[in-house]
Structure formats: structure tokens, C-alpha cells
Amino acid sequence: MKNQNSIAFLRDPVTLGEHLRRRRLELCLYQKDVAASLGVTPSSIWKWENGWTVDLRFIPRVITFLGYNPIPCPADFIERLAWYKQVNGLTLEQLGAEMGRDAEQLAAWLGGQHKPCQRNRKEIELFLSDRFQRSA
Numbered sequence: 455m456k457n458q459n460s461i462a463f464l465r466d467p468v469t470l471g472e473h474l475r476r477r478r479l480e481l482c483l484y485q486k487d488v489a490a491s492l493g494v495t496p497s498s499i500w501k502w503e504n505g506w507t508v509d510l511r512f513i514p515r516v517i518t519f520l521g522y523n524p525i526p527c528p529a530d531f532i533e534r535l536a537w538y539k540q541v542n543g544l545t546l547e548q549l550g551a552e553m554g555r556d557a558e559q560l561a562a563w564l565g566g567q568h569k570p571c572q573r574n575r576k577e578i579e580l581f582l583s584d585r586f587q588r589s590a
Contacts, residue, residue: 473524492512492515510543532564539564553577563578
């Protein structure tokens, strides 16, 4: 197990994996312990801690394990929608079902191919504001 000096290099983690490693070391846990609590393999924890991207479906579990959300919420409403999708581990289909929208339409908005009209923009902002009020 690593000592407190080995945690010093993780004072300012950037990636989700770095946050995960810092929290694991703070709790004096092995990768296999974190893997068991997240329902993944120890090799997944190793990969995430070493620069691999955390699979979308596991992001909510990692955030829960951390006890905080290290992914900053952007100001732009479309970027905020993408953030909401990411931190909740949603596929486009799941987000579409939650919003009552077509997944292809969401993909076009989130991918920057199309911009929502004023009415759709207001609906997106209302959807997000409702979700943020529930989590507060």
C-alpha cells in the first residue's frame, strides 16, 4: 500500500481516473477493493487510473465512490446537456427517452451539426433547470 507521500502528486487531479486513484489511496484501498465496490474488474480500475477513459455507464458509480463530481458543469446549454448525459451515464437513447426527444436529433445537437430552434432551446433549458433543482 502506498503512503501519504505518494499521494502528493495527485493534489490536483485532472482526469476522472486521477480523481479515482487519489480517493482510493486516501482510503488505503487496493484496486481490487474499488473494483468490487464499482462492479468492474481490477484491470478496469488500473486502466482508468492510467489514462484510459472511464466507460460512460460507470461514470455515475465512480462519482458516487468519489463522493463528489469532478467533471465541471459548463455554462453553454448544449454543453450542459452533454455534461448531464455524461455524468448520469446515459446513452443518446436513454437521454432521448428522458427528454421525450429523438436520439438522432439529440446527436445532431450535441455533435454540433444542428442548433436547436428557440422553442427547443427553451425546452432544453427547462429540462436542465428541472434536473438541477432536483439535485440541489
